[in-house]
Amino acid sequence: MRKKTLSLFTxxxxxxxxxxxxxxxxxxxxxxxxxxxxxxxSKQSSDNLDENKKTSSVSPSQAMDEKTFWKQIxxxxxxxNDVLTIDWTDELDQLIESVSLYQHSTVHWKFQQQNAPNLNxxxxxxxxxxxxxxxxxxxxxxxxxxxxxxxxxx
Numbered sequence: 001m002r003k004k005t006l007s008l009f010t011x012x013x014x015x016x017x018x019x020x021x022x023x024x025x026x027x028x029x030x031x032x033x034x035x036x037x038x039x040x041x042s043k044q045s046s047d048n049l050d051e052n053k054k055t056s057s058v059s060p061s062q063a064m065d066e067k068t069f070w071k072q073i074x075x076x077x078x079x080x081n082d083v084l085t086i087d088w089t090d091e092l093d094q095l096i097e098s099v100s101l102y103q104h105s106t107v108h109w110k111f112q113q114q115n116a117p118n119l120n121x122x123x124x125x126x127x128x129x130x131x132x133x134x135x136x137x138x139x140x141x142x143x144x145x146x147x148x149x150x151x152x153x154x
Contacts, residue, residue, distance in 0.1 A: 037144075064095070080127050085123075086122065086123045095142055131153070134151070134153075
């Protein structure tokens with residue numbers, strides 16, 4: 001009897017663990033993380049996502065992928081000599097929580113700005129005193145996702 005009870009208990013725990021929601025991690029070909037979040041919004045379930053858009057209230061930030069995000073951002077001039085200008089659309093203005101600039105070889109940021117209404121959908125970063133090299137521009141969204149792009153400083 002004890003063996004059957006232990007076996008039944010193990011089975012119930014296994015079913016319970018299997019029913020838990022899963023977190024999906026997607027990476028691009030260079031190994032950079034593109035997406036971290038519920039598996040509901042992955043490319044693999046894009047058919048379900050289209051159906052969910054019609055039947056439920058999926059927020060635009062969750063439905064937006066990285067490719068769509070970068071189409072609505074304008075970075076110039078690249079490579080940067082003095083000042084990097086970043087512009088974005090009205091749709092992204094509600095989604096961007098903060099913008100950070102890191103030197104590629106360090107973990108400390110050189111620049112960080114929270115998105116505020118007075119920014120007017122634009123940030124100018126004076127990089128005159130920065131060393132030559134590669135910098136990583138991070139956009140943190142309100143839903144916790146982070147999109148990044150490399151910027152070269154000459």
